[in-house]
Amino acid sequence: MNTILNAFAEAGVLLASFDSDFLAIVGLSLRVSLSAVLIACLIGFPLGAAVALFRFPGRGAVALMLNTFMGLPPVVVGLIVFLILSRSGPLGVLGLLFTPTAMIIAQAILVTPIIAALTRQIIEDLWGEYSEHLRSLNAGPLDTLGTLIYDARFSLSTAVLAGFGRAIAEVGAVMIVGGNIDHATRVMTTAIALETSKGNLATALGLGIVLLVIALAVNAGVQIINAMGARKDAIA
């Protein structure tokens, strides 16, 4: 019980201290996870929308794969990316192992199926409403895709947040491909794992509370943007 109370004190101290090492860890967490989510969106939106709109052989299988890969175990993704980026692996010459880039790649692989699968569902539902209208306008496939993604943007923001939540919270993949190197690849979750292994349970939990506060801030930000967008739409 004391440990839990101390954790809140630790979290307060961490947030108030503006300690540069701590801020660097928070900054790297955000940089890695936001970059991963951005990459995942660039792939996942068009991929999910394409699977929703276009008829092609194996479409059902692709949808099934996307849904299944939402459950990719981070530690397995970490291991695969590790083996590919290792000096003895196929992309070893790039020297990317134990860098933030490796962490971004691993998290992008984790997040892409989530965004693609949710996008497919959202666009498919919207297509049901819009199909006749868009057909009557003779919209081409790319226009249709663009229109649907744009009009679904508020629902899609939830998909993006689901992906961000996955990325910012996972430890298995970034631990393996990043190596939890101080001042280089240490992020919030690997720092929590490290403090736990040192027996500093209050500090570890304090970091966990800070992580939640940051996730809260990101979610609140998206919600505010959505609300502002919705109001603008209502006026227009």
Add this chain to the structure above:
Amino acid sequence: MVIRFAFLLAALVLAAPLAAAQGTPLTLASTTSTENSGLLGEILPRFTKDTGIAVRVVAVGTGAALNLGRSGDADILLVHAREDEDAFVAAGYGAFRRDVMFNDFVIVGPRQDPAGIGAQKDAASAFATIAMREGLFVSRADNSGTHKAEMRIWRSAGVDPVSASGRWYKESGSGMGATLNLSAGLNAYTLSDRGTWLSFRNQGDLTIVFEGDPPLKNPYGVILVNPARHPHIQAKNALTFIDWLTGPRGQAAIDSFRISGQQLFFPIAKQPQR
């Protein structure tokens, strides 16, 4: 559209390593015992100050560190499993190995010492007593240097603990800290290096119940990963590091490191013959 995505992707992926590549730091694969105890945090900044070379530490078990050396993902290894280190160098994965320092293992267990191992004359009979009385024991079971040392002691005690796995013998399969957390939770015995134990903050009801037997000595070696096998190894800077660590500056830094007033690592490097 697709092409624009591709460019964005490439820019994102490529920007990070360029930023990181300035004055490429050395990658040192070491064990949790040197990192978690705070030793490396104490001595590496001194090295960087002396030479301007930055060092990045990947703290894993000795087995995993040797694997990072084998695949060329680290420049230098600082590990503790003598036989494996020699085999590593003999197989050509390492250019050479040098002695650096030693610390020791302690048997940690419940204050009440329910199996009564504190009175035993050596580590092997302490382990044999734990097995005979079926005292709870948590093993690293992760192929680390500490795990290998533990298995050596079981062998000299003539006990095969793995046959009791899941009963009184619990295999955590994780690092020293996680294993100590588990031991504190179960109020069980475990083998730990002294450094990690002393700096560990969640000791619960555990204490050192047995220490001081010569087989509990724990020597560390430093290995240069073979640049002939992995041309990207930063051999020049890595040699500077090894010479520093085994030279007067590094050895003095190791010698002066204390946790709560206690010396943990004892320098043993001979002056380098180069």
